[in-house]
Amino acid sequence: MSPPLERDPVSMTPPQWGVALFALLVLGAVWLFMAYQLKDNREQVEARQTATLANLSFIVAENLGQLLDRARTLRMLVCDVREGHISGGDAGIAALILSDPVFTRLSLYDARGALNYSSSAGAPEQLDAAWRVAPDQDTADIRVLPSAAWQQQDSLPLLLPDQSGGESSFLLLELDLGYFLKLYQKLDFGAQASIQLLSASGQTLAQVDAGGLVVEGGDLDNSLITNSRLQSGRFINRGEAGGATLVGYFQRLESFPFAVVIRQLESDLLAHHQAQRSRYILTVLLLSGVVLAGVAWLLRTMHGRDAHLWALERSEQRNLALLERLQKEHRQTLEAASRDALTGLYNRRLFMELAYSHLLGAKRQGRFAAVLFIDLDRFKAINDSLGHKVGDLLLQAVAGRLNSCLRESDIVSRFGGDEFVVMLTGVKRRDDIAPRVQQLVDILAAPYAELEGSGLSTSPSIGIALSPQDGMDIETLVKHADMAMYTAKRGGRGRYALFDTAPSARDLNTVGLAEQLPSAITRQLEIHLQPRLLLPDYRLAGFEALVRWEHPDFGLLPPAQLLPLAEAQGLMAEVTCQVIRKVCEQWQLWRQEGTTVVPVAVNLGLSQLQDADLPQRIIGLLDDYGVEYAWLELDVNEADLKQLQPEQLDQLRALRQLGIGLNIDDFGSCGLSPEQLRRLPFNRIKLAQSFIRDIYNSYDDNVLLSATISLAQRLGLKVTAKCLETPDQLVYLKLAGCDEVQGHLLSRALSASEVRTYRRQTEPVSGVSGGML
Known part of the structure; x- marks a missing residue:
């Protein structure tokens, strides 16, 4: 029985844990895959946006550089007009400023900063001295004036010193910052994006954002740009703009x-990425929900199934x-009903059942089975003289000796009183039985000194019946073994005897069988038929027909017992005709039953072979019954052939020509x-028993037998082996x-x-056949 279940029915089983961990x-x-994809997508978006900002900053810087180049060009043109290289005077200068709408005003100052000319009103009358002096290490030819000098908030004053002509002068150009505003409006960078124009020192000269245009100001940190030596680059400001x-x-x-600096909120830069990230996360969340729901359903189903299985296992255990x-109770009851209470051996009922089953197996395997009927000599006298207690102890001692000296496969039983019945199993050869039974007699006949110190002894009388020759069923074998036991007792104590259907010579001599035989030939003779089978199927x-005398006594x-009496009285011809x-x-x-007719062999003795009327008698009998000649076979012993005269052999040839089969019986005994x-x-020849008696299990056991079979078949003769007893021989x-074989x-x-x-x-069942199978 399996051990009790101790598992908590609510806890998860290893398969359930496996499913959960797998999910x-x-x-x-x-x-992880989504995180990797989002990281890769972010890097791609940042790379694309960085490239966009870099391109825009480069374009704005290029445009601004072109404007400043135009400022330089204007300075050169103004100088040429003032020096007379270009005609027109102040009107020419005004024409120059009008030709370039990016600059809103052009003003000229002398070396002391006094205004000499302005293309429109509102220009400062005097340039401060600080404005006219370039800062240390500032070698640029274009400077931006401080916001205090600005007259218009939407323009950027650019001061261009002029050292040509021997006398210093200053050209002040006001750059229209609406350019940056228009550029910003055309671009969509987000709500907090900005475009800045910085000086070399990092000062914000102009800034355009969602709030509009801011000149010389701004609240953004440009220290990273100021400290950088790079011509261009990407940077990040954290903590800016709220x-x-x-x-x-x-x-x-x-x-x-x-x-030129262009800034954009990181959230705006990554807006597309964030939207895609949200979609990814939502999709994975939904997928995770579906997977978790499926796993939960599967675990619930598995748990329910396991709970049912657990309940079934508990029920099965109960x-x-x-x-x-x-x-156990049945075994105890069966044991009590099938065992002898005194000795513990099988009783009659169980012995008959076990012996019946073993007998079937022995028949299938082609083995012998021997039944021993054991009776203790002088047991009644021992029981009466020493008491029932000693008698019981003696029976128990005998049972113990039987169990110890016999094999486990042998079946040992007590039928009652002092009668023990044993079936010897696994007997391969008939000759092996006698030594085993004699050993059993010796063991049971040894003194029983352990019983009450009396040193009593007894001896067994054992009768032996063999299967299949003494009986095909267990009841018959037990009966015949019992009969053989009485035969052993008549021969004296401590003996064994094999069952024999023939009465002893002493019994036969007490009656006048010889006188009864002539009248018994037609009334009491019977035939028994032993099958002859084809190999290999x-x-x-x-x-083969074997004669028996069914004697009433x-x-x-x-x-x-029959044939010697018939031979002595010259009755062999009558016996053969009756057979x-x-x-x-x-x-x-x-034929009447619709069964296939097969040949039957009848034995002929020497006296019959020497009878000149033999062919006529046989043919007459066959004709009287209207049977075919080919159904009859005649067995002639090889020893008798040596004594036949040529005319008697001619009689056999005549029978053979009529279709009657002729077989040499006991072939090999006389050396033809x-x-x-x-x-x-x-x-046909029928091999003598000596050919196959000693065959075991090797093809080389009997080379002479193989040669004899081969020679006979070369001469056109069929070969039959008689007296087959073991599977090895077969x-x-x-x-x-x-x-x-037979x-x-x-x-x-x-x-x-x-x-x-049979x-x-x-x-x-088949129709009647007129020939051999």
């Missing part, structure tokens, strides 16, 4: 001490516990030469190419009723 890993990967972050780009003019308890090839007498009659009746029965064998009129014969391994000799059952179980 978190997926979401983490998605968020705490906002500004991103800017500056561009210094190459020929003038000015710099059921298993109940089942185990019931099985085990189809039925025919039967002694039961079924085998040929060993052929019984065979013909069996053929007629098969191949040449003799070739001249004889036989079509395997070897198949490998050696033997044509047919023996107790496949089937014992069967009565007429048993033949019917054929029904081994072959389908």
Whole structure:
């Protein structure tokens, strides 16, 4: 039974943790990928916006540089007009300023700063001395005057000193700052974007933003630009404009001490990125929500399933516990009902069940099964003299010795009283049984000194019945073993005896069997048929007829008791004719039942072979029953062939020509030469038992047998192996190419009723056939 479950049904199981961790890993990967994408997108946007600011600052700086170049050009033209190189005087100067609308006013001052000329009213009458002197290290030829000198807030005064002509003079040009305002209005940088014009010292000369135009002022920090030695570059102002972050780009003019600065709010610069970032985050949030919802649903489903499984496991454990308890009680009950209470051995009922099952397995595997019926000698006297307690102890000691000396696979039981029944399993050879039984007799006959210190001893009488020759079912085997046990007891104590269907010679001599035989031939003789099977497919090839005497007093007498009596009285011809009659009746029965007719072999003795009327008798019997000659086969012993005269061999040839089969029985016992064998009129040989008795499991066990089979087949003879007893013999014969086999391994000799059952179980019913299978 599995151990009790201790898991909390509410806690998550490892698979559920796995699903949750996998979902978190997926979401983490998605968020990391999104963060990487946003970072890359931000860098791209910043790069594009920085390039845009750089281009704009460069364009503004280039335009401003062009304006300042025009200012220089105006100075040169004004000088030329004043010096007379260009005619027109003041009217010419006015024409110059009118031709360039970027400058709103042009004023000329002498070396002392006094106004000499102005293109329009409102110009300062006097330039301060401080304005006329350039600051230290300022070598620029264009300066911007302080805001105090500005007459118009939307213009930028540019002072251009003139050293030509030997006398210093100053040209004051007012640059229209509406240019910057128009440029700003054309560009969309955001609400807090600005364009600045800085001096070389970082002073804001002009600034344009959403509030308009600011001249010489502004609240933006330009220290980064002032301290930088770069011609242009990107910078960031943090904490400007109410705490906002500004991103800017500056561009210094190459020929003038000015710099153009364009600033933009970082939020405006990244507006597209922020919008895309919001979409990304919203998409990933929705995806995460869907994944989390799906995982939650999956975990809930898995948890519900696990809860049901857990409940089922708990229920199964309870059921298993109940089942185990019931099985234990059942085993205890069965043990009590199937065991002998005194010895602990199997009782009769369980022995019969186990022995029946083993008998079926032994038949399938082609092994022997031996049933031993054991009775203790003098047990009644011991029980009466020493008491029932000693008798019980003796039975327990005998049971212990049986269990210790027998194998685990052997079945040991007590039928009652002092009767023990044992089935020996795994018996491969009939010859192995006797040594094992003798060992058992010796062990059970040893003194039992441990019993009450009495040193009592007893001995067993054991009867042995073998399957399949002594019975095909366990009831028959037990009965025959019991009969054999009484035979052993009659022979003396401490003996064993094999079951024998024939009565003992002493019993037979007490009756006049010889006198009863002539009248019994037609009334009490029966035939038993032993199947002969084809190799390798085990189809039925025919039967061999074996005669039995069904005696009213002694039961079924085998040929060993019958034939010597018939031979002694010269009754072999009558016996043979009666056997052929019984065979013909069996053929007629098969035809009536619609069963395929197969050949049956009948044995012929030497006296019959020497009978000149043999062919006529056989043919007459076959004709009387209307059966085909080919259904009959005649077995002639090889030893008898040596004593036949040529005319008797001619009689056999005549029978063979009629279609009757002729078989040499017990072939190999007298050493017929191949040449003799070739001249004889036989079509089959039946190998002597000595050929196959010692075969085990190797193809090389009997080279002579292989050679004999090969030689016979080359002479056109079928080869049959009789007395087959072990699977090893069967395997070897198949490998050696033997044509047919028969023996107790496949089937014992069967009565007429048993033949019917055998054929029904081994072959389908078919129509009547007029020849061999």
